[in-house]
């Protein structure tokens with residue numbers, strides 16, 4: 001392997017890049033690559049970063065020929081140094097769980113019980129059987145996979161909605177303007193939302209119309225507004241993972257390309273007892289006007 005003295009600093013040289021790709025191509029696992037670099041005098045942190053960078057760039061470059069859409073930047077909370085709380089201006093949001101792939105982060109204390117109730121109260125008079133975006137035409141339709149009632153707020157429509165949107169923008173470091181209007185969903189016992197992806201399927205003819213407004217969806221925040229008694233978790237069948245729907249908590253997930261390789265298939269499990277109220281914030285690539 002190239003000695004670290006090849007480079008004046010410990011940066012990724014072309015020789016090192018090629019060596020990593022050759023070893024990886026020959027089936028050498030990442031820990032063994034890093035161990036070999038360490039033995040050749042590379043600092044551990046540099047070795048880990050170099051291997052990650054080189055393999056990721058290689059995979060991204062290889063993505064197109066295989067038919068994968070290119071990766072785009074996505075929202076991401078500032079949790080690299082594992083903070084227990086994130087200051088969102090007027091509140092300390094708890095970081096309760098995180099997972100790399102799919103990218104999922106569970107937050108606590110995003111909303112107070114009073115704020116949750118205020119959102120339910122404002123939404124209640126406007127609830128109707130949920131429509132989903134119809135990707136064949138770009139219109140909307142009643143969908144048997146989604147047996148909840150729902151409504152959309154305009155961005156900033158009420159003071160609590162505005163405050164929530166400002167918190168979310170700081171929490172996941174994404175412009176408030178890139179967010180769709182907040183959606184509120186209400187599930188009665190037996191209601192569910194079957195597993196689906198939130199991005200728009202690039203192969204559907206209606207998608208080009210939908211993404212003209214703000215680009216693709218790149219992340220979702222599902223916010224729990226009450227406590228169901230049984231059932232109603234948010235499930236990620238590819239992991240598999242089930243997030244309990246606790247009032248004031250929120251589950252965040254992001255998807256850097258509109259593709260199942262993100263493992264962001266998810267759904268709302270059937271409510272068994274009690275009711276479930278959530279607010280969903282979808283984040284787009286660009287300003288959603």
Ligand SMILES: O=C(O)CCC(=O)C(=O)O
Pocket residue numbers: 185193198222232233234235266267268269278280
């Ligand atoms: O009900 C849930 O927990 C998930 C909701 C969801 O997937 C969505 O609103 O897109």
Ligand SMILES: [Fe+2]
Pocket residue numbers: 196197198220266
């Ligand atoms: Fe969803």
